[in-house]
Amino acid sequence: MNNQIPSLPKELLQLIRHGENYQIEYKEAKTDLPKTLFDSVCAFSNREGGDIFLGVHDTGVILGVDSASAQKLITNFVTLANNKDKIFPPLYLAAIEYVFASDGSFSGVDKKGKRIQEQPGEYHIIHIHVPVSPSVVRHKGRIFDRNDDADMDITDLSDRVFQCYARKQSTYYVNRVYPHWNASDLRSDLIDKAREMAITRKQLFAKQRHPWADMDNEELLRTSGLILTDEEGRTGITLAAVLLFGTDNMIASACAHHKTDCIYRVYNVDRYDDREVILTNLIESYEQMFSFGQKHLNDLFVLDGIQNVSARDKILREIISNSLAHRDYSSGYVAKLLIERDKITVENGNRAHGIGALDIRTFEPFAKNPAISKVFREIGYADELGSGMRNSYKYTMMYSGAEPEFIEGDVFKIIIPLSVGSMTRVGPLTSPVASGEVSGEV
Structure with a gap:
């Protein structure tokens, strides 16, 4: 093995084997830089940063770059990243060459279902870490954003461009x-x-x-x-x-786009059984959303230790206050409170600090709208930052015996699973009722 070039660290190998996602990108390269390389650099810079590996197939199978061309690839990359006509503002990035000795045991399946087998041998890989940029980055005048495992050109999408700039601002x-x-x-x-x-x-x-x-x-x-x-x-x-x-x-x-669409969809799954569109201030919005939830969810008998508590009301308090206090009010995305037979789903526009499901053990809360959150805390609609997620876990386990999901993204989503007892009804069904303003979009 080449003693001058470091071996691929175990941590980086794990990233490669893990698969592509919004922060990991693989590029095949032999003697030249991939044409889409700087699209990914731009997208990572504009989102949450990420890692790019040259010489790796989309499946995670290591193909390697040409060993004789590796240093040329690194030099060209660093030069182009510093070229303001290529990337603006210029980025000061490093690319590191590693050697990996494969035993040929790994394989992956491509998007067409074909299995790709890694061949045994020594491979040269180039790793590029792209940190999140404090300003919006353009590649040849175009703005790219990361969407799952793809790079999206958002230059002509005004809402996405606005969100990109909003993420870079330190103001609220x-x-x-x-x-x-x-x-x-x-x-x-x-x-x-x-x-x-x-x-x-x-x-x-x-x-x-x-x-x-x-x-x-x-x-x-x-x-x-x-x-x-x-x-x-x-x-x-x-x-x-x-x-x-x-x-x-x-x-x-x-804020003309401000509204919350509350929907109860259990029996008439093609449309809805009840609906209320709330357009008013946040204090009365909280009360109306809370009443809507109470109307359609049973208040099951739940003990917290030896004390009877309303787990339903505890859950509603946390998910409603989270939606109102932390949503992105610059976003035109219509916030929703959707009650279905097996779950409650809350969605709202969001200034994301990451993408994907949040883990209660490791998540770090961010203040999205501190002034609103402060008032909510003073009047008892919310507690300290981060407590809502912990309380939601606690009371959802009591209420339905399952864990809630908190999914971070440009649209923040909370999913509260429901048990059969939460939705049981006694007596005849009433006809669907729609309250408030009704739009044709759900």
């Missing part, structure tokens, strides 16, 4: 300032309601007086980060304030 969309509105334009009854909820909760659990009790509405909004000054020096209420306490007309003006 809901902190957008509206200087032509002030605190008096908001619904004072909602602010008073939130104040009373916070005061009652503080007194009940901490035996203390809540600071909001001594604040007027404007002070409350300022201390909650709902009145800000933007980069141009304009001061006003934020989009978060409008979503929390605004009138329906204000919300429609500031």
Whole structure:
């Protein structure tokens, strides 16, 4: 074996054998760089970063690059990655050559169902690690994004481009300032309601007086980060304030696509049995979504230790507050609460910090809309960051005996499995009822 070139580390071999996904890409290469290499570099930079392996088949079978051409490939790659006419802004990436001695025992199946057998021998592989870029990267003027195991040209897809830029911003969309509105334009009854909820909760659990009790509405909004000054020096209420306490007309003006589609689909599976489209502020949206869930889900007898608890209500609280507090309000994706015979599915637009199922043991929570989350915590709609996922696991196991799923992506999805007892009905079925606005899209 060549002593000057390092052997392929076990960790990298595991990545190769694991298969392609949104952070792993294989490229066949012998003497020249693959034509699509920089599409992948661009896509990884714009998403969550990733690893590219040259000399590997799509199946994970190692084919190797030409050993005499390996250093030329590395030099050409580094040069092109630094060329602003090729990649903008230029990327400073390293490519490392490794040697792998295969025993020929591995095989993979391609997309056509053909089995590819790895041949025994010594192979040279080039590994490129691409970190996530702090800015949007273009390849020859085109913007690429990673979609599962593929590189997608999103240049002409305005929504995807907007999401790509949004992921790179350190600011929050809901902190957008509206200087032509002030605190008096908001619904004072909602602010008073939130104040009373916070005061009652503080007194009940901490035996203390809540600071909001001594604040007027404007002070409350300022201390909650709902009145800000933007980069141009304009001061006003934020989009978060409008979503929390605004009138329906204000919300429609500031965030026209804001709505939540609640659907109950158990008997009429081609359409729905009940439906409610919610277009109002987040506080009343929470209440209406909660009532919709209570109406269609049985409250089973559940013991937490020796205490009877409503696992149904605990689950609804967590999944509804998660949807409202953490959704991406710049996204036009219609948020949904869908109740079916065997599961509840919650979907909403999302500024993703990864792709795929979240593991409760390893996931790291991210604040998506801190100002909204803060108000939700104060009034008791939510707890500390990350607790919602843990509570959902706990009470779903009690309610249905199965684990929920939390799936991260541009659309965030929660799936709560249901047991037969959750949906059992006594008496005649009623005809399908639709509440609120009805659209032709589900």
